[in-house]
Amino acid sequence: MTGNTASARPANTGSPRRVAEREITRRVDLCRPDGRLNPEAVGWSRTPLHRANIRGWGRTMRWDYWCVATAEHIFAFSASSLDYLAGESAWYLDRTTQRDVVSRSLLVPGRGVAFSPRGGEGSVRIGRGDVRIAVDETAEGTRLRVRSPEFDADLLVHRIEGRESLSVVVPWSSRRFQYTVKDVGRPAEGTVVVNGRRIRFSPDEARATQDLGRGRWPGDIVWNWGAGYGRAGDHEIAVQIGGKWTDGTGSVENGLIVDGRLHKISEELVWHYDTSDWMAPWRITGERVDLVFTPEYVRSADVRRLYLMRSREDQAFGHYSGTVVADDGTVIEVSDLFGWAEEVQRRW
Numbered sequence: 001m002t003g004n005t006a007s008a009r010p011a012n013t014g015s016p017r018r019v020a021e022r023e024i025t026r027r028v029d030l031c032r033p034d035g036r037l038n039p040e041a042v043g044w045s046r047t048p049l050h051r052a053n054i055r056g057w058g059r060t061m062r063w064d065y066w067c068v069a070t071a072e073h074i075f076a077f078s079a080s081s082l083d084y085l086a087g088e089s090a091w092y093l094d095r096t097t098q099r100d101v102v103s104r105s106l107l108v109p110g111r112g113v114a115f116s117p118r119g120g121e122g123s124v125r126i127g128r129g130d131v132r133i134a135v136d137e138t139a140e141g142t143r144l145r146v147r148s149p150e151f152d153a154d155l156l157v158h159r160i161e162g163r164e165s166l167s168v169v170v171p172w173s174s175r176r177f178q179y180t181v182k183d184v185g186r187p188a189e190g191t192v193v194v195n196g197r198r199i200r201f202s203p204d205e206a207r208a209t210q211d212l213g214r215g216r217w218p219g220d221i222v223w224n225w226g227a228g229y230g231r232a233g234d235h236e237i238a239v240q241i242g243g244k245w246t247d248g249t250g251s252v253e254n255g256l257i258v259d260g261r262l263h264k265i266s267e268e269l270v271w272h273y274d275t276s277d278w279m280a281p282w283r284i285t286g287e288r289v290d291l292v293f294t295p296e297y298v299r300s301a302d303v304r305r306l307y308l309m310r311s312r313e314d315q316a317f318g319h320y321s322g323t324v325v326a327d328d329g330t331v332i333e334v335s336d337l338f339g340w341a342e343e344v345q346r347r348w
Contacts (some may be wrong), residue, residue: 019266024043025045031053054216059219061216065213075155079126084109088126153192155188155208167179177215181212224271225242226242241291272285282316299317
């Protein structure tokens with residue numbers, strides 16, 4: 001499957017650029033009492049330490065996205081809230097047949113929703129509409145439940161003691177900022193019922209990835225996001241990369257996780273891909289990153305609502321190969337890491 005929702009052009013033809021980032025090691029509030037960005041919150045952390053104490057209206061965006069995948073199945077869902085509306089969606093792909101199933105709903109006004117202020121704690125709820133979503137942090141791990149006319153999912157994502165993730169605050173200005181948590185490749189288990197077909201996910205194979213976001217956004221923005229996980233020799237590897245939306249802010253969401261330890265990559269990466277052919281190989285480069293992503297499937301969507309909102313996305317699923325450099329200079333060669341790469345535009 002291919003998509004063509006943008007004009008033909010290569011993307012990001014510049015050069016990689018280093019940025020100076022600060023590691024945050026203690027809990028901190030994202031906002032000051034007046035609602036503006038707390039300067040002490042700008043930086044990155046190895047575990048979720050920020051409390052998203054965002055007040056009032058003004059393109060306040062909260063979302064939780066999860067993707068759980070095996071060699072045969074992909075199940076993903078998102079819950080989001082933007083002041084006056086809430087969006088919810090779930091998607092399944094049979095990787096063998098490349099047949100997919102989608103559930104989607106929009107709630108206006110966005111009532112009956114709740115989002116935890118801190119990653120790794122609390123709960124997320126969307127209890128109205130066609131897609132009902134519940135995310136609960138428990139002693140065993142993160143429980144994911146989704147119900148819709150097409151789906152009935154109940155999954156447990158295991159929490160591994162000492163395993164690190166990547167949290168970053170991106171500061172466009174004191175009034176526009178984003179806190180994101182990327183937690184890539186945690187073991188998961190449970191069941192997903194798709195139109196009556198019950199699919200079992202085993203923790204030996206299934207891996208779950210979280211994208212949590214809390215912030216106040218510009219009215220129109222484009223981003224790249226990529227993630228992959230697997231093994232390199234005797235090591236468990238996860239790769240997290242991004243671009244466009246962080247350019248020029250002094251913050252980036254790039255990192256390598258080796259056997260549970262995060263190696264922060266503080267540079268703006270260069271993304272090369274062809275928007276006229278999303279199935280063509282992508283290349284992501286920097287001083288410490290040289291990856292080729294080869295798609296096997298592309299999920300494309302272009303949703304417009306209320307004359308003001310647009311959500312365009314082209315998300316390719318496939319495999320990464322190449323090299324990533326660890327903090328100590330060790331070159332990690334990766335091959336056949338399953339994951340995805342995407343270009344997304346949001347206008348609110």
